[in-house]
Amino acid sequence: MPTARKKPREAGAKAKERSRRRAGDENAVLLYGRHAVRAALANPRRRKRRLYATEEGLKQLEAIGTKVPAELPVQLMTRDRLAALLDTAVPHQGCVLEAAPLSSPPLEALMPQPGEHPRVLVLDRVEDPRNLGAILRSAALLGARGVVTTARHAPRESGALARAAAGALDVISWIRVPNLARALKELAEMGYWRVGLSAAAVPDEHRAMPARDVPLAVVLGAEGSGLRPLTRRHLDWELRLAMPGANALLDSLNVSVAAALALWTLRPPAADDTSNQPDGRRSPSQE
Numbered sequence: 001m002p003t004a005r006k007k008p009r010e011a012g013a014k015a016k017e018r019s020r021r022r023a024g025d026e027n028a029v030l031l032y033g034r035h036a037v038r039a040a041l042a043n044p045r046r047r048k049r050r051l052y053a054t055e056e057g058l059k060q061l062e063a064i065g066t067k068v069p070a071e072l073p074v075q076l077m078t079r080d081r082l083a084a085l086l087d088t089a090v091p092h093q094g095c096v097l098e099a100a101p102l103s104s105p106p107l108e109a110l111m112p113q114p115g116e117h118p119r120v121l122v123l124d125r126v127e128d129p130r131n132l133g134a135i136l137r138s139a140a141l142l143g144a145r146g147v148v149t150t151a152r153h154a155p156r157e158s159g160a161l162a163r164a165a166a167g168a169l170d171v172i173s174w175i176r177v178p179n180l181a182r183a184l185k186e187l188a189e190m191g192y193w194r195v196g197l198s199a200a201a202v203p204d205e206h207r208a209m210p211a212r213d214v215p216l217a218v219v220l221g222a223e224g225s226g227l228r229p230l231t232r233r234h235l236d237w238e239l240r241l242a243m244p245g246a247n248a249l250l251d252s253l254n255v256s257v258a259a260a261l262a263l264w265t266l267r268p269p270a271a272d273d274t275s276n277q278p279d280g281r282r283s284p285s286q287e
Contacts, residue, residue, distance in 0.1 A: 029101050030085070031162045032092040038066040039167030040097050046170055047100040052077050052085060057094020086159065101157040102169070104176040107183055110146050111190050112215045117268040118145035120192065124180060124221040124231045126255055129155035131223075133164025134256035139172055140165075142263040143271060146173035148187075148217075150180050184217070184234040192217040196227050196235040197262055199252060213269055218262045223255050241265070 028049065031040050038061060040046050050073045053061065058076070061068070068074065077085070082092055112118050121139050126132055132147075132155050139147050154176065155161055162169045177183040184194055193211075196219040219235060221227035232238065241253065241261055253261070 027100055029099060029157055029162075030159050031097045031099060032086060032090060032095065032159045033163040033166075034060060034064060034066075034093045034095060035167040036159070036162040036165065036169065037061065037095045037097045038064060039170040040099055040162070041066060041068060041072075043102075043170035045102060048072050049098040049100070050075060052082060052096040052098070054079050054082060054094040057082075057092075060093070061095055090159070090163070096159075102174070104151075105146070105173045107148070107175055107177060107186055108190075109173055109175065110148075110187065110192075112145075112192070116215070117213050117270070118215050119143070119263055119266065119268065120145050120148060120187070120215075120217050121259055121263070122148045122180070122184065122187070122194075122217050122219040123154070123255075124219060124227050125150070125153045125225070126220065126222050127153060127155060129158055129161035130164040131254070131256045133161040133166075133169070135259045136161075136165040136168040136172055136174060138256065138260035138263065140168035142260065142267070144172065144263060146175055148175045148177060148180075148183055151176040151178055181230050181234050184219070184231070187217045188234075188236075191215050193237070194219060194235045195237045195239055195262075195266065196220075196232060197241060197258055198227050198232070198238045199240060212266065216266055218259070218266060220255055220259055220262070223252065 031037055034057075037051070041048065041051075048069065051068060052075050055076060058074070079094065082094065082096060083089065085096060086092060110118070110120050119142075121135060121144055123132070123135065126135070126149065132149070136147055157169070188194060192215040194217045198221070219227065219231065221231070227235075239262075241258060243253070
């Protein structure tokens with residue numbers, strides 16, 4: 001017979017101060033927003049410490065099917081105290097989870113199995129946490145195997161990143177490597193073809209586009225600076241996304257948007273068999 005969880009108590013000033021000290025530690029992160037908290041609670045790899053919530057926030061979590069582990073301490077707070085816990089004006093949606101950051105899986109986790117044609121995203125110094133969060137979200141939804149960044153010159157795990165990822169942070173593999181050029185070399189040894197997106201890419205009529213039925217690593221650089229020269233030397237192709245409306249005033253996409261478009265444009269053939277119809281039926285052109 002399951003044991004009843006103790007009724008959450010209103011957090012006091014001492015508990016709030018303890019949480020602030022823990023959150024300032026490198027071994028703690030405060031995740032906020034219903035989708036981010038729900039995904040973190042469902043992730044067995046995530047070490048959870050304490051859930052802070054308003055009464056309404058807790059009800060909303062339960063309404064979307066969130067399972068709060070019976071052993072996890074739950075502490076009720078007012079919205080104002082919850083906001084003070086985060087020390088910034090963010091839309092926390094009435095719930096904050098204190099947890100340990102996720103460790104990086106090894107690059108070998110991206111190894112394709114025979115007959116697989118996975119896609120991975122490789123980011124060259126994309127340092128904005130909201131951009132990275134949006135990229136993780138797109139990568140998860142579009143079926144990418146993982147996202148690779150450097151350990152330095154990339155955002156640390158944070159509540160802002162997790163909320164932008166809308167739960168994807170705890171779903172898709174985010175792999176942090178010490179050296180991006182070496183990682184690109186290792187991906188090639190695994191069988192990946194490395195395709196870089198660059199505004200400077202020049203179409204080559206004598207070179208065919210990369211095949212879609214092979215593993216592809218799609219490499220994107222930071223907005224403005226783009227791909228570094230060393231990164232470009234480790235690519236098999238450079239491509240430029242077509243932008244018919246580009247002009248002197250508007251000539252580039254946000255990197256998270258470019259990542260999503262690239263994943264869709266370079267999707268493996270198997271992705272063509274999935275329907276975009278709301279009810280899951282095949283479209284007439286596929287029947």
